[in-house]
Amino acid sequence: MKIGFIGLGNMGAPMSKNLAAAGHEVVGFDLVAPVPEGVTKAATAVEAATGRDVVVTMLPNGQILRKVAAEILPGMKSGTVFIDCSTVDVESARAVADEAAAKGVLAMDAPVSGGIGGAAAGTLTFMVGGSKEAFEIAAPLFEVMGQKTVHCGASGAGQSAKICNNMILGATMIATCEAFALADKLGLDRQKMFDVVSTSSGYSWSMNAYCPAPGVGPQSPADNGYKPGFASDLMLKDLRLSQQAAEAVDADTPMGKLAAELYTTFVEKEDGKGTDFSAMLPRFEKRGRS
Ligand code: NAD
Numbered sequence: 001m002k003i004g005f006i007g008l009g010n011m012g013a014p015m016s017k018n019l020a021a022a023g024h025e026v027v028g029f030d031l032v033a034p035v036p037e038g039v040t041k042a043a044t045a046v047e048a049a050t051g052r053d054v055v056v057t058m059l060p061n062g063q064i065l066r067k068v069a070a071e072i073l074p075g076m077k078s079g080t081v082f083i084d085c086s087t088v089d090v091e092s093a094r095a096v097a098d099e100a101a102a103k104g105v106l107a108m109d110a111p112v113s114g115g116i117g118g119a120a121a122g123t124l125t126f127m128v129g130g131s132k133e134a135f136e137i138a139a140p141l142f143e144v145m146g147q148k149t150v151h152c153g154a155s156g157a158g159q160s161a162k163i164c165n166n167m168i169l170g171a172t173m174i175a176t177c178e179a180f181a182l183a184d185k186l187g188l189d190r191q192k193m194f195d196v197v198s199t200s201s202g203y204s205w206s207m208n209a210y211c212p213a214p215g216v217g218p219q220s221p222a223d224n225g226y227k228p229g230f231a232s233d234l235m236l237k238d239l240r241l242s243q244q245a246a247e248a249v250d251a252d253t254p255m256g257k258l259a260a261e262l263y264t265t266f267v268e269k270e271d272g273k274g275t276d277f278s279a280m281l282p283r284f285e286k287r288g289r290s
Contacts, residue, residue, distance in 0.1 A: 001025070001141070004048040004055040006068055007086065008033040011112070012058030014120040015085070015145050019056075022144040027052070050075035054141065057084045061237075062092030069096045078104030081137050085126075087111045087238060090156045090163070090245050093129065097155035106134035109155060111162040112146065115230055123147040127165075129157035163245055166238035169206065170259040173235075174280055176206040180213050181284035190216050212278035221276035229276035236263040 001024050005016040008030035020026040020038030028039040029048035035041040042048035049055045049072035059065050065088050076082065082100050084093065084107070093109035100107035108130030118124040124146035128135060135151045142149040152161045179202070183193045194216045198208045211217030221229035228234075239260035246253045266272030266283060 001053045002051065003027070003141070004029070004042070004050075004052040004072075005039065005058070006030070006045050006048055006055065006072070007058035007060075008035060008039070009058065009060075010116050011085070011119045012056075014116070015056070015058060015124075018119075018122045018145055019141060024141075024144075045071050046075050048072075052076075052080065054081045054083060054138065056141075057082075057086060059084075059086045059088075061086070062088035065096060066092055069099060073100055073103050073105060076100075076103065076105045080105055081134055082107040083110050083138055083141070084108070085110050085112055087162055087241065088159060089241050090159045091248070093159045094156040097130065106131060106137065107155065108134050108138060109158040110138070110142070111158050113162070113165065114146070119145070126150070127152050127158040127161040129153055129155045129159065159241075160245070163238055163242040166235065167242040167253065167256040167259065170235050170239045170263065170277070171255045172204040173206040173210075173212065173277055174259055174262055176202075176204065177212050177278065177280040178284050180281055181287075184285060206278070210278060212281040220278065222278055222281070226276045226279035226282070228274070229278070232263060232267050232272040232275055232277045232279065235277040236260070236267050239263055 003019055003024050003026045005026055005028040008016060008028050013036045016026050016028050016039050017036040026039045027042045027048050028035045029042040029045050045068050057065060057068060059068060065084055065086055082105050097107040108128055110126045110128045112124040112126055114124040122145055126142045126146050126149040128149060128151050152158050190213045194211060197203060209218060210220045212222050214222040221227060242256050243260050272279060
């Protein structure tokens with residue numbers, strides 16, 4: 001396929017590289033990042049998108065997505081496909097899909113889970129919102145860039161799934177970290193804590209696959225000085241998106257709200273910015289109840 005790829009940052013660069021390596025003709029554009037191996041450089045987003053069968057975007061937020069979509073959609077032909085893989089607010093995802101539909105372009109929101117490692121290895125999980133027709137055209141590309149794809153429903157459903165997942169992740173990571181800090185103060189050995197919880201009803205991905213305690217459980221950012229991994233700033237972004245969505249539909253999400261407040265304090269007032277989101281453990285270790 002002829003593919004335009006816009007946003008060649010930490011995630012977009014390896015994703016576009018994998019598409020090119022699979023034999024697709026990929027033309028890429030980024031405001032600052034260089035094009036990866038196998039990808040042809042375009043001078044503008046419009047140039048990257050015009051005349052392609054599929055355009056993929058991997059951008060920082062909904063505002064930038066709306067701006068880029070407004071630039072490129074006029075040059076895209078009816079029947080072509082626009083896949084946004086960024087994590088953005090549900091409203092922006094739906095607004096861009098409506099704008100695309102008005103021009104006959106098949107749009108999908110397809111945010112990912114799996115981080116930079118998953119992007120490089122082609123093992124991302126895609127959660128997709130959009131029509132069946134669009135999904136069937138794009139499915140082979142998801143297979144190149146990922147190992148699991150779920151068609152979640154109509155436009156916005158992919159972003160809805162992503163923010164719900166990450167709201168659970170934020171809350172469980174905090175719960176896991178505060179439990180480790182409590183266990184420390186109770187004099188419980190961390191390895192024993194892991195051995196029990198990872199095989200008991202307190203288990204979760206945060207404990208079992210991404211243990212926040214260094215030297216315990218599988219290799220994780222905790223074993224690398226809490227260098228991300230998945231940065232606290234990005235977790236905060238996703239928690240804010242989940243709260244924005246919850247407000248829009250009047251959903252009561254007290255745990256998600258508290259998780260967003262804790263990551264806000266951690267990133268904006270403490271030393272959490274630029275650290276992995278599991279660095280909540282050393283934060284709790286230093287604190288008492290007040
Ligand atoms: P990044 O900041 O490394 O990359 C974004 C890129 O977009 C940058 O290179 C930037 O120059 C470019 N860009 C910004 N405005 C542009 C414009 N108008 N035209 C062209 N390019 C433009 O971010 P990332 O880590 O690659 O994340 C991208 C998206 O993926 C975000 O929405 C993020 O929330 C999501 N995400 C990231 C991860 C992760 O672990 N990094 C995991 C899952 C999802």
